Amino acid sequence: MKKGLRRGLKVLGGIMLATGLLLMAGTAYEAYQSTQDMKSYPPPGKYYEVSGRNMHLYTAGRGEVTVVFASGWGTPNPYVDFSPLYDKLKSKVKIAVYDRFGYGYSDYTDEPRDVDTISEEIHQLLRTSGQRPPYIMVGHSLGSLETLRFAQKYPDEVAGMVMIDGGSPEYYSTVEMDTPEWYFASARFLVKTGVARTLLHSDRMMATLVIDPKLVSTPMKKAATISTLKHAYNDNVMNEMRHSKINASHVLENKKQFSFPLTILTAGSDQPNEGTRAWQADQAKFASWSKQGNQRLVPDAEHYIHNSQPDIVAAEIMKLVKTSSDL
Template identity: 50%
Template sequence: MSKKWRKRLVKFLIVDLSLIIILLGCGLIYQQVGASQDEKSFTPPGKLYEIHGNKMHLYTGGEGDVTVVLASGWGTANPYVDYYPLYEKLAPNAKFAVYDRFGYGYSDKTDKKRDVDTVADELHELLQVSGQKPPYVLVAHSLGSLETIRFAQKYPDLVKGIVMIDGGSPEYYENDLDNPADTIGGFGNQFRIKTGLFRLSMQSQQVVDASNANRNELKLVPADLKKADKTALLLNYGNSDTIDELREANANAKTVIANKKPLPFPLTILTADYFGKTEPDWVKTQAEFKSWSTQFKQVNVKDTDHYIHQYHPDIVADEILEVVKK
């Protein structure tokens, strides 16, 4: 290669590198400005309470002598929005309390490890500090099942019953090898978040609809809450708390199983049919949930995906209120 072409190649490389640096800088600024604007408009619908040195969000409503405590699944960026379809159905017959774990919704981030005992103790303190009186009917979606069962193990006198909304059994999570923590917390995905590429992709309605595909595209949620849900996702997706929660899933399941004994109150399992595409392991462990309670009931819900409450809130509310009234 001649000196002339070598010099041209060096110039091309310098120009390309300069363009990449400029684009990265623009992406970082775009992400930071967008996040700052989102934080200013992201107003909590409930109240914030200081728990273990950080602020935790709790939204409450309804009336009654029993409090329904709603735990979201992993990756549900805004639990308040997620459980919205249940509020009017529960309110006349029970109090309800939706909490955001640290790293979710309107709660702070924390530097405390997301082991199941810590999460259960944080919930216990939140309910006490906020004045939510027992007995509690604990409702959990997906991975929220682990902290719910652990809470019941540690504080059984406070619990009246449990309802799982397609919640995974401890045995399922103990043996689940398909953990996406390394992917979500990996360099590629974190680069995508920090440089604004994820934020940019979420400006496409097609991308937003795809992200909500297993939530019935939030068809039962009003437009302003859909916006709040998207904002929560932009602010919370891929943060260290949610990633650590995934990494701890197997260990948390083992902790729950190590303390296993049949719970002395009702345990209702609502199992989605995934529109006829359920996985055999999931079906098997859902049925085996019966070993966790002396009063077991399973309801197989048709024509639904993982977020059953976004497809059939009447069924979910009826099963919750059945436990409330026992």
């Protein structure tokens, strides 16, 4: 019995030693590859100084109207995320995609991630980079909050707004972060030890965690991978989530019905469950934030509607562009 126990402990010790050595090797490899990644990670846009740090803004296209895109929470590379829309828009309008601090090509910041600070940073970035308001603002998911707060703080600079499966302040003010902190810590551990890099070699895993590889070019796929490994659940991103409920309440406290058009695009489902029906009901109410609000249910769309149904998103944006141009 004792011999069997000793043998078992030796086997366990060997497994633990081998695992430790593999993790050490993976950590060293990841550190080296991260350094190499930065050599092939040129920003597609330009850097501008905002609050003493570099903030990245990608612009393209032409036209009198500028469409400003706000990514959803945790989207590692907004430039890649919105790329299925570019060819559909840039011949008609100017597009501007910003990276919040901790995202894409922007620096990290020590500033709090409350919605007033974030919206002020966006305003400073757009002004410093020479963009001309009024803008059509497009917010995805949790990006709805900073988009709404921007319009509350700078109402003369917004001509219209499109929400891409973005939640209302009423919704986000009542929702707790239901994913435990250990999950995010585990994800960072997988990145640090090189496991995540290995997983992202799989197109199926890439489509699950980042973006469907079929939707983007090889260089954009590489940029998305590097961004994911560089930024996944960093402190700025996590602080945004921790502030989300308070941020939503703050936007709600300052609620005043907008006069500009507001389009709510909602991902549809052929077989909605109780949670989906509640979300869709909230989305319909969300349209009341504007005197010219409307909601459109997009069938067979995922949460990232601009990836799965870019034609529909582009068409809805262009409707508001035309409206603002006719004014």
